Amino acid sequence: xxxxxxxxxxxxxxxxxxxxxxxxxxxxxxxxxxxxxxxxxxxxxxxxxxxxxxxxxxxxxxxxxxxxxxxxxxxxxxxxxxxxxxxxxxxxxxxxxxxxxxxxxxxxxxxxxxxxxxxxxxxxxxxxxxxxxxxxxxxxxxxxxxxxxxxxxxxxxxxxxxxxxxxxxxxxxxxxxxxxxxxxxxxxxxxxxxxxxxxxxxxxxxxxxxxxxxxxxxxxxxxxxxxxxxxxxxxxxxxxxxxxxxxxxxxxxxxxxxxxxxxxxxxxxxxxxxxxxxxxxxxxxxxxxxxxxxxxxxxxxxxxxxxxxxxxxxxxx
Amino acid sequence: xxxxxxxxxxxxxxxxxxxxxxxxxxxxxxxxxxxxxxxxxxxxxxxxxxxxxxxxxxxxxxxxxxxxxxxxxxxxxxxxxxxxxxxxxxxxxxxxxxxxxxxxxxxxxxxxxxxxxxxxxxxxxxxxxxxxxxxxxxxxxxxxxxxxxxxxxxxxxxxxxxxxxxxxxxxxxxxxxxxxxxxxxxxxxxxxxxxxxxxxxxxxxxxxxxxxxxxxxxxxxxxxxxxxxxxxxxxxxxxxxxxxxxxxxxxxxxxxxxxxxxxxxxxxxxxxxxxxxxxxxxxxxxxxxxxxxxxxxxxxxxxxxxxxxxxxxxxxxxxxxxxxxxxxxxxxxxxxxxxxxxxxxxxxxxxxxxxxxxxxxxxxxxxxxxxxxxxxxxxxxxxxxxxxxxxxxxxxxxxxxxxxxxxxxxxxxxxxxxxxxxxxxxxxxxxxxxxxxxxxxxxxxxxxxxxxxxxxxxxxxxxxxxxxxxxxxxxxxxxxxxxxx
Numbered sequence: 001x002x003x004x005x006x007x008x009x010x011x012x013x014x015x016x017x018x019x020x021x022x023x024x025x026x027x028x029x030x031x032x033x034x035x036x037x038x039x040x041x042x043x044x045x046x047x048x049x050x051x052x053x054x055x056x057x058x059x060x061x062x063x064x065x066x067x068x069x070x071x072x073x074x075x076x077x078x079x080x081x082x083x084x085x086x087x088x089x090x091x092x093x094x095x096x097x098x099x100x101x102x103x104x105x106x107x108x109x110x111x112x113x114x115x116x117x118x119x120x121x122x123x124x125x126x127x128x129x130x131x132x133x134x135x136x137x138x139x140x141x142x143x144x145x146x147x148x149x150x151x152x153x154x155x156x157x158x159x160x161x162x163x164x165x166x167x168x169x170x171x172x173x174x175x176x177x178x179x180x181x182x183x184x185x186x187x188x189x190x191x192x193x194x195x196x197x198x199x200x201x202x203x204x205x206x207x208x209x210x211x212x213x214x215x216x217x218x219x220x221x222x223x224x225x226x227x228x229x230x231x232x233x234x235x236x237x238x239x240x241x242x243x244x245x246x247x248x249x250x251x252x253x254x255x256x257x258x259x260x261x262x263x264x265x266x267x268x269x270x271x272x273x274x275x276x277x278x279x280x281x282x283x284x285x286x287x288x289x290x291x292x293x294x295x296x297x298x299x300x301x302x303x304x305x306x307x308x309x310x311x312x313x314x315x316x317x
Numbered sequence: 318x319x320x321x322x323x324x325x326x327x328x329x330x331x332x333x334x335x336x337x338x339x340x341x342x343x344x345x346x347x348x349x350x351x352x353x354x355x356x357x358x359x360x361x362x363x364x365x366x367x368x369x370x371x372x373x374x375x376x377x378x379x380x381x382x383x384x385x386x387x388x389x390x391x392x393x394x395x396x397x398x399x400x401x402x403x404x405x406x407x408x409x410x411x412x413x414x415x416x417x418x419x420x421x422x423x424x425x426x427x428x429x430x431x432x433x434x435x436x437x438x439x440x441x442x443x444x445x446x447x448x449x450x451x452x453x454x455x456x457x458x459x460x461x462x463x464x465x466x467x468x469x470x471x472x473x474x475x476x477x478x479x480x481x482x483x484x485x486x487x488x489x490x491x492x493x494x495x496x497x498x499x500x501x502x503x504x505x506x507x508x509x510x511x512x513x514x515x516x517x518x519x520x521x522x523x524x525x526x527x528x529x530x531x532x533x534x535x536x537x538x539x540x541x542x543x544x545x546x547x548x549x550x551x552x553x554x555x556x557x558x559x560x561x562x563x564x565x566x567x568x569x570x571x572x573x574x575x576x577x578x579x580x581x582x583x584x585x586x587x588x589x590x591x592x593x594x595x596x597x598x599x600x601x602x603x604x605x606x607x608x609x610x611x612x613x614x615x616x617x618x619x620x621x622x623x624x625x626x627x628x629x630x631x632x633x634x635x636x637x638x639x640x641x642x643x644x645x646x647x648x649x650x651x652x653x654x655x656x657x658x659x660x661x662x663x664x665x666x667x668x669x670x671x672x673x674x675x676x677x678x679x680x681x682x683x684x685x686x687x688x689x690x691x692x693x694x695x696x697x698x699x700x701x702x703x704x705x706x707x708x709x710x711x712x713x714x715x716x717x718x719x720x721x722x723x724x725x726x727x728x729x730x731x732x733x734x735x736x737x738x739x740x741x742x743x744x745x746x747x748x749x750x751x752x753x754x755x756x757x758x759x760x761x762x763x764x765x766x767x768x769x770x771x772x773x774x775x776x777x778x779x780x781x782x783x784x785x786x787x788x789x790x791x792x793x794x795x796x797x798x799x800x801x802x
């Protein structure tokens with residue numbers, strides 16, 4: 001449903017806390033049962049043969065290959081970057097992934113390892129994953145990542161502020177981070193598992209988009225539940241409607257717990273049938289994952305040759 | 318060229334073992350009709366002949382009713398409820414076990430998408446047997462009197478839109494309450510009922526408890542007029558329902574009728590709009606709109622009408638019409654040429670009377686009976702498409718300004734089967750539900766069915782309820798509230 005800003009400049013909405021709040025609460029509600037039924041119905045699509053192969057390659061090209069562990073090392077990041085550039089050493093037809101996603105202090109290593117490749121370096125920032133730090137600290141975190149060469153910044157919103165109804169505060173932070181990003185693309189993590197209701201997810205999406213997000217992203221991967229199909233459905237509706245209202249297309253990134261090819265394909269079906277095929281490209285849809293890539297490679301091999309390869313035929317980073 | 322073109326994903330037909338010819342199921346056995354008449358049933362999506370089935374004449378109806386009477390008096394009626402329950406549970410389980418086979422057969426014979434037969438028709442049919450199996454030994458506690466008794470032999474005539482599901486709706490409550498049945502499936506969709514007959518054999522249901530006689534309108538007329546039956550249950554057109562009521566007048570036979578509808582789906586400006594769009598689609602395009610409770614009249618609040626229709630059209634562009642056996646098909650074939658002609662005629666009248674006709678860009682297969690999803694806007698209440706039941710994938714969009722105007726327009730119909738209300742305001746749902754004259758009112762959903770929820774209509778949509786405790790009353794003597802039914 002197009003939720004039109006009805007002529008008024010979207011920026012105007014954010015002029016006061018009151019007008020922003022009125023706008024967000026004026027968005028049509030989301031019926032939980034209906035949204036979940038729609039997502040479940042789309043999950044029954046059966047993607048076979050050539051369509052499956054196309055979907056697998058498209059999914060590979062949309063992966064943000066991610067490592068966000070306290071135990072991460074430069075060596076681990078270099079290994080991941082090698083995989084990102086060329087996911088399958090013996091098959092040059094496999095496309096590279098979209099980006100490698102790391103903590104800010106590891107950006108320089110990723111930058112070097114990915115030099116000369118189309119793979120972007122994404123960095124989480126703003127006191128990821130909790131976002132519990134002051135704005136100056138968050139902005140310093142962003143500046144650090146950008147200075148180190150991050151092409152993309154994945155920020156987290158202040159869920160506490162959002163749940164307390166301080167939408168203006170959330171919006172101001174998104175804007176400040178966007179400014180600090182400079183030319184880097186901004187992905188705004190909503191942490192939908194903490195927002196809980198679909199109404200909240202829709203409102204958080206619009207807040208982030210009005211604030212200048214290039215992507216809205218479901219989750220940090222550190223909170224359960226992470227991305228789910230109905231959450232992605234609500235977010236895809238939001239970016240579609242925002243594009244209708246503003247003319248600007250915002251991307252969607254799903255992250256957390258997506259490990260199997262069939263799950264990735266279900267998300268692509270959702271993108272195709274909800275936001276539309278214009279969103280079926282890495283500039284507009286991403287999948288944050290780590291182990292998913294090997295499953296995609298395994299299913300690709302199976303699809304092409306009719307038999308599964310052994311588990312040791314795919315590199316482990 | 319679309320970026321993401323789904324490859325064909327057809328469900329295999331191999332799971333179904335189609336026989337070239339089927340007899341009538343009488344007294345637990347398949348027998349040939351006395352006068353040897355047969356007719357053909359075809360796949361409406363390809364016009365391929367699937368099989369020949371027996372055409373029951375008056376002598377066959379006599380045999381079936383006699384078998385049912387014997388079984389009722391000697392076996393099924395005296396049997397304790399807990400024993401009847403075992404048979405019903407067994408049938409329910411076999412329906413689940415053979416669900417793929419039933420779904421494929423239903424799709425072949427009816428033309429509906431496999432997604433629907435697999436996810437709706439067959440699971441619900443099994444659910445009806447499970448639900449009523451649970452009642453069989455608890456009838457004294459159903460609030461229908463201390464010792465409710467079966468009526469005897471029941472003649473049941475069912476339509477072609479949900480062939481197996483309608484058979485389950487009819488048979489399960491009748492059997493749970495100790496009646497025996499003579500069931501006549503629709504002429505264009507007899508096959509799943511005949512497979513059900515095989516399942517009843519597999520469940521070792523005593524002979525004569527259920528008899529299934531195939532045939533056209535004449536078979537149905539002979540059945541409902543037969544002096545040996547105690548009750549008629551009919552689901553189908555209002556026209557035939559009226560004929561049956563005339564035939565039964567003064568005979569003392571019980572009657573329940575579940576007939577046509579022209580349901581209003583009312584969308585307020587504070588509705589969850591994305592889900593309302595889904596509800597509108599599910600309301601009118603589920604089973605190609607060949608649903609008596611279909612939400613064929615969309616009543617939308619004027620302040621959001623333009624945006625809602627735009628969103629609806631965008632959604633309809635994503636519907637996939639084609640091979641009903643393909644797992645990705647959303648819209649299948651119309652069940653028969655006769656039905657297709659009727660839909661075409663009414664759609665043409667909509668255009669002639671000045672409504673705006675729109676369909677998404679989709680190509681129709683060359684063979685078979687097909688009609689594209691169609692939306693009429695600028696519809697006014699005086700047009701035929703706003704009044705007559707189309708029984709096809711055709712939606713008429715009307716607008717309203719206030720809740721009371723919505724109620725007046727929604728109730729401005731000779732039918733009264735179902736209605737939908739879309740609003741996030743709970744009090745408004747209750748306000749509307751108490752004023753809409755419809756047997757079923759859905760709130761923020763549409764076309765949802767459950768065996769525990771009574772289903773049935775007002776006025777020209779019929780009388781009597783199916784499902785729930787109310788549905789039991791329609792098959793019991795001495796049951797409170799059963800006098801009318």
